[in-house]
Amino acid sequence: MEQKLRDGAKALLEQGKVDYIIGFEPGSLKFTTTPLITRDKDDIDRLVINPFIVNNLSAYLTELEGRVGIVAKGCDSRSIVSLIQDKQIAREDIVIIGIPCPGLIDLSKIEQLAGKDRDEVDDITREGDRVVIVVDGKKQEFPITEVLFDNCLGCDMPTPSEYDILLSESSPLVTDKTSSRKKIEGLKGTSQEERWSFWEKEFSRCIRCYACRNVCPACFCKRCFVEESEPQWISPVPQWQDNLMFQVIRNIHVAGRCTDCGECERACPVNIQLRSLAKEMYDIVDDLFQFKAGMDKEAAPLLTAYAVEEAEDFIR
Amino acid sequence: MKQESEWEPKLLGLLCRWCSYAGADLAGTSRKKYPANIKILKVPCSGRVDPLFILKALRLGFDGVLVSGCHPGDCHYQTGNYRARRRVAITKKLLEYMGIDPRRIQASWVSAAEGGKFAEVVAEVTKELKEIGPNQLFTPEGKGYGAKATGRG
Numbered sequence: 211m212e213q214k215l216r217d218g219a220k221a222l223l224e225q226g227k228v229d230y231i232i233g234f235e236p237g238s239l240k241f242t243t244t245p246l247i248t249r250d251k252d253d254i255d256r257l258v259i260n261p262f263i264v265n266n267l268s269a270y271l272t273e274l275e276g277r278v279g280i281v282a283k284g285c286d287s288r289s290i291v292s293l294i295q296d297k298q299i300a301r302e303d304i305v306i307i308g309i310p311c312p313g314l315i316d317l318s319k320i321e322q323l324a325g326k327d328r329d330e331v332d333d334i335t336r337e338g339d340r341v342v343i344v345v346d347g348k349k350q351e352f353p354i355t356e357v358l359f360d361n362c363l364g365c366d367m368p369t370p371s372e373y374d375i376l377l378s379e380s381s382p383l384v385t386d387k388t389s390s391r392k393k394i395e396g397l398k399g400t401s402q403e404e405r406w407s408f409w410e411k412e413f414s415r416c417i418r419c420y421a422c423r424n425v426c427p428a429c430f431c432k433r434c435f436v437e438e439s440e441p442q443w444i445s446p447v448p449q450w451q452d453n454l455m456f457q458v459i460r461n462i463h464v465a466g467r468c469t470d471c472g473e474c475e476r477a478c479p480v481n482i483q484l485r486s487l488a489k490e491m492y493d494i495v496d497d498l499f500q501f502k503a504g505m506d507k508e509a510a511p512l513l514t515a516y517a518v519e520e521a522e523d524f525i526r
Numbered sequence: 527m528k529q530e531s532e533w534e535p536k537l538l539g540l541l542c543r544w545c546s547y548a549g550a551d552l553a554g555t556s557r558k559k560y561p562a563n564i565k566i567l568k569v570p571c572s573g574r575v576d577p578l579f580i581l582k583a584l585r586l587g588f589d590g591v592l593v594s595g596c597h598p599g600d601c602h603y604q605t606g607n608y609r610a611r612r613r614v615a616i617t618k619k620l621l622e623y624m625g626i627d628p629r630r631i632q633a634s635w636v637s638a639a640e641g642g643k644f645a646e647v648v649a650e651v652t653k654e655l656k657e658i659g660p661n662q663l664f665t666p667e668g669k670g671y672g673a674k675a676t677g678r679g
Contacts, residue, residue, distance in 0.1 A: 398623070406625030406663065435578060443578055444585075451664040455581050458620065462577045465616050487620070494619045499612065516608035518598065521615040526634035526647050 211309070211377045212259050215281065218307060218375050222279045223251045228305050229276030234263040240329055241317060245270070257281070259377075261315040261336055264359075266471040268293060269427040277303045283311035285361075287370030288469040288504025289427040295504070295511050296467070298430050308373030310380040313354065313362035315341065320357055324350065339384050355386045361472035361485060364390030366502060391493075393486050409454055415480040416453035418446070422474035422484055423460060428467035428503075435459065457484070461491045466512025468492050469503045535589040535655035537648070539566045540575050544602040545637045546594035552641030560645035561652040564592065571595065573606025577617040580631055589661040590630045592651055594644075597635040607635070626663060629654045 215233070222228045235246040235256040243263050246256055247270060259281075267280055268289040282290060287306060293299045315336070317328050324331055324345050333344040341357050343350045355363060368383035370376070397405055420436075423429045435443050436456055443459075444452040461468075470492045475485040495501050498521050501512050509515075541547040547568050553560060565588075569575060572595025580591045593614050595607040614633050622628040632654075634647045 402625045402627065404625070405623070409624050443582060451585060454624075455585055458581060458624065459578050461620060462613070462617055487624075490623050491616065491620055494616055494623075498615055498619070513609065513612055516605060516612060518608070521611055522598075524615065524618060524628075524633060525611065526632070526650070 212257070214377050215259060215307060215309075216254050216257050218377075219257060219279060219281075220251050220254045222305055223249070223254070227277065228279040230274055231257075231279045231281075232267045232270055232274075233257040233281040233307075234259070234265070234267075237262075240331075241334060247274070259309060261313070261334075262317070263309075264314050264473075264476060266425070266427055266469075266473045269425055269473075271299050271304065271427070272430050277305065279305040279307060281307050281309060282370055282373070283309050283314075284365060284367040284370050285311075285469045285471040286427075287372050288367060288502075289467075289471060290504070291372050291507045292428060292467045292469065292504035292511075293430065294507045295509060296430070301507065305375070306370065306373040308370035308376040310369040310376070310378055311362075311365075311383065312336070312368065312381045313358040313365065313383050313385075315357050316359045319359075323352055323356065355384055355389065358384075359472055360390050360393070361470045361489065363387070364470065364489070366470075367505075371505070372507060391489065393483060394490055397486060410450055412482045413450040413453040413457065416448055416450070416457075416482060417480060418448040418453060418456070419479060421477040421479060422457070425473045425477040426460075426464060426468075427471075427473075428464035428469075429460065431463075457482075457487060461487050464488075465491050466495050466499075466501055467503050533660060535563050535652060535660070536587070537564045537590045537592055537651060537655060538583045538588045539564045539592045539594060539648070540569050540572070540579060541566055541636075542572045542574075542595040542602075542607070543568050543570055545596035545600065546572075546634070546644065548638035549594075549636040549640045549644040552638065553644045554641075556641045558641055558645035560648040563652045563655070564648050571601065571603050571606035572610035573601070573603065573608075575610050575613065577613055580614075580617055584626070584630065584661060585664050587661060587665070589658070590632060590651060590655045592632045592634065592647070594634045594636050594647070597637055600637060627658050629658055630661065 219231045230249050232247050234243040237244040241262050245265055266286050268286050294301050324343050326345050335342045339354045341352050341354050363386045369380035444455050468488050470489050472485055575593050583591045601607040618628050618631045632651050636644045
């Protein structure tokens with residue numbers, strides 16, 4: 211699949227069909243990958259596909275000019291479709307190189323299972339629905355569902371439906387919707403006051419670095435409401451009240467655009483449970499309006515559309 | 527220092543200028559009685575209501591927010607109230623999940639002819655807010671936050 215990707219990407223650049231290729235290359239830390247954005251065909255051999263290609267590269271699309279070939283997993287392709295719905299990019303400017311995604315491996319889950327830091331883990335290989343971890347020469351096997359990201363366990367679309375090149379036939383993704391929502395259901399089982407103090411605690415850690423906003427492909431505003439000063443909606447000082455308000459509004463802004471790719475939580479340097487907000491909003495939108503982001507490029511964005519009869523029950 | 531028994535909820539009303547604001551006006555001119563707890567902010571359309579307004583009001587210490595617009599089908603701009611409905615619906619659900627009493631976020635359709643309904647809605651909402659008690663979400667120590675701390679706006 212990797213070779214097919216490299217050949218395809220090289221051909222796109224050589225034939226002048228795209229100005230840029232966006233994909234993944236090995237990262238500087240063990241097992242990780244990092245985005246590769248290039249217009250040089252000699253860089254193409256660095257492209258990789260493995261279970262650690264976590265980033266949602268579609269966030270770069272709004273920043274690049276010209277035609278772009280982009281490596282996209284299922285969730286990324288939905289983000290791309292969502293950007294097309296919002297008219298942030300034009301379909302004809304994008305060449306989507308689709309990867310049927312069998313789920314991504316969460317290194318922090320590996321660390322927990324192995325009881326070692328990721329640097330001390332020798333090897334991680336996936337074999338079907340099992341994962342083999344080698345530590346100190348000893349092999350350990352676990353079901354793949356124990357090491358996939360929570361958002362991958364709840365994946366609605368592992369294989370991109372919108373693509374120009376598809377690198378292989380769909381690969382089976384083992385999902386586990388219950389585990390995917392486990393943290394959320396845990397929260398829902400607590401009282402109103404407990405939930406509020408949980409979020410107060412989470413957002414007390416926030417340093418307002420805006421990494422969540424910057425990695426989010428749905429957060430494409432050129433000017434964010436947090437930077438407005440007339441009126442100043444929220445204080446720039448990272449105090450929990452304003453941090454919380456920022457995140458709530460951010461989640462409302464990306465409602466119907468969020469594809470549960472999990473980037474916000476991964477990007478957070480202080481490990482705030484951001485996905486527990488994003489995923490809940492994802493499900494609220496699906497529940498109330500039967501709307502899933504990025505499924506249909508002709509559909510109107512959620513918050514600009516309406517149906518005459520819907521969601522009336524709370525209105526007096 | 528006010529005694530607990532004297533506490534009165536503060537309700538922010540975001541009323542559309544075509545229907546609900548006129549409805550509130552009618553309630554006044556027809557001498558309907560309704561609680562003075564509501565502070566009214568006129569908006570061009572309920573579709574103008576950004577969920578940010580709701581959050582900001584709660585952040586500033588309002589005990590509840592009432593978004594009110596034209597009945598479905600009656601919007602002056604055809605579709606503003608439908609859009610408002612989606613926004614308020616998701617805001618209410620998300621805030622409930624986060625631990626805010628959903629009764630703090632209220633919505634109603636009040637036409638320009640429904641002065642009586644407006645008075646009733648305000649009375650009902652105020653009663654509910656009294657049941658919930660003061661909004662101390664952002665001020666757990668009860669110190670009161672007020673508009674000062676965020677400067678203008």
